[in-house]
Amino acid sequence: MNKQILVTGGTGFIGSHTVVELQNNGYDVVIVDNLSNSKVEVLDQIKEITGIRPKFEQFDLTDKQKVKEFFKKYSDIEAIIHFAASKAVGESVGKPLMYYNNNLSSLMNIMESMIDCEVSNLVFSSSCTVYGQPDKLPVTEQTPRKEAESPYGNTKVICEDIIRDTIKAYPSLKGIALRYFNPIGAHATAKIGELPLGVPNNLIPFLTQTVAGIRPELSVFGDDYNTEDGSAVRDYIHVVDLAKAHVVAIERLLTGKNKRNCEYFNIGTGNGVSVLEIIKSFERATGEKVPHKIVARRAGDIEKIYADTSFANEELGWKAQSTLDETLLSAWKWQLRIAKM
Numbered sequence: 655m656n657k658q659i660l661v662t663g664g665t666g667f668i669g670s671h672t673v674v675e676l677q678n679n680g681y682d683v684v685i686v687d688n689l690s691n692s693k694v695e696v697l698d699q700i701k702e703i704t705g706i707r708p709k710f711e712q713f714d715l716t717d718k719q720k721v722k723e724f725f726k727k728y729s730d731i732e733a734i735i736h737f738a739a740s741k742a743v744g745e746s747v748g749k750p751l752m753y754y755n756n757n758l759s760s761l762m763n764i765m766e767s768m769i770d771c772e773v774s775n776l777v778f779s780s781s782c783t784v785y786g787q788p789d790k791l792p793v794t795e796q797t798p799r800k801e802a803e804s805p806y807g808n809t810k811v812i813c814e815d816i817i818r819d820t821i822k823a824y825p826s827l828k829g830i831a832l833r834y835f836n837p838i839g840a841h842a843t844a845k846i847g848e849l850p851l852g853v854p855n856n857l858i859p860f861l862t863q864t865v866a867g868i869r870p871e872l873s874v875f876g877d878d879y880n881t882e883d884g885s886a887v888r889d890y891i892h893v894v895d896l897a898k899a900h901v902v903a904i905e906r907l908l909t910g911k912n913k914r915n916c917e918y919f920n921i922g923t924g925n926g927v928s929v930l931e932i933i934k935s936f937e938r939a940t941g942e943k944v945p946h947k948i949v950a951r952r953a954g955d956i957e958k959i960y961a962d963t964s965f966a967n968e969e970l971g972w973k974a975q976s977t978l979d980e981t982l983l984s985a986w987k988w989q990l991r992i993a994k995m
């Protein structure tokens with residue numbers, strides 16, 4: 655009998671790519687998602703890629719009763735990967751209570767059921783946003799977390815603390831928080847990818863929609879940062895590389911290889927890339943031009959961040975494989991496909 659993994663938020667961008675990698679590695683997956691920011695058709699796309707349609711339950715994880723009923727129905731869950739959360743930085747500034755309620759209650763309901771139903775293993779979707787603007791680069795897992803720039807970012811800090819403190823109180827629990835840098839790109843089949851509803855906040859979907867003619871022009875938010883070309887620097891990681899890190903983290907917990915009951919890993923490429931370098935790389939990889947203009951900085955943006963990934967490389971035996979050009983080309987192929995959907 656294959657091990658059963660619960661993936662919350664599994665019809666989302668990172669979640670769906672992780673479900674594919676879990677199924678590729680022989681795991682049985684059940685997805686819980688409220689479809690507030692994704693489409694149920696993703697289940698069919700996953701089946702087209704792996705041949706297996708994941709089991710699916712649609713409900714909101716802030717509903718404690720529904721969560722309890724779920725764990726009664728699926729009594730053989732061996733591990734949980736928790737993606738489900740609201741994640742738009744800008745939106746969170748205007749709707750802090752919605753973000754704190756959704757992101758914190760969902761996690762707490764899951765952890766209460768983990769305790770009640772003796773499910774020990776949790777992998778949590780955290781973010782480099784917990785580091786704020788680091789004083790020293792690259793960031794390691796020991797880099798001090800900073801006051802978050804947004805309620806969204808703060809929910810990631812608080813969720814990490816909820817996990818840490820709950821594991822302290824219930825030593826049978828084990829958790830790994832993966833601190834993502836900037837996930838971009840799409841599956842090689844172009845059957846799944848990033849599908850932002852409405853006007854994209856993030857750089858890559860806005861860029862590919864601009865090149866596809868959906869947006870008139872890409873605005874580059876600032877070229878007066880203290881960086882090589884003046885534009886802000888991030889660590890952009892292929893979403894499939896990121897998905898594979900989740901499988902490795904699950905295996906670490908299921909095989910008891912974790913060295914502490916609560917662990918943190920930076921999941922990035924280790925390379926800092928500027929917005930203007932992204933544009934150049936995209937144009938080189940695709941042969942397409944990116945119409946863009948320089949505008950003022952976006953409030954809340956940090957100047958520069960990228961990961962020291964040596965701990966994940968050594969401890970997890972995981973390393974990002976895709977080049978930036980390959981990653982951006984996959985994003986473009988996905989954009990071309992959704993244009994036809």
Ligand code: WQD
Nearest residue numbers: 741781783855856857858860873874875886888929952955
């Ligand atoms: C990247 C760079 C922008 C749009 C946030 C969250 C992170 C994660 C990803 C959820 C920045 C610049 C962007 C545009 C631009 N969230 N940019 N023009 O802000 O690094 O990270 O989203 O999973 O936790 O913090 O990502 O893609 O919004 O921006 O110039 O139209 O691109 O200023 O330098 P960010 P982003």
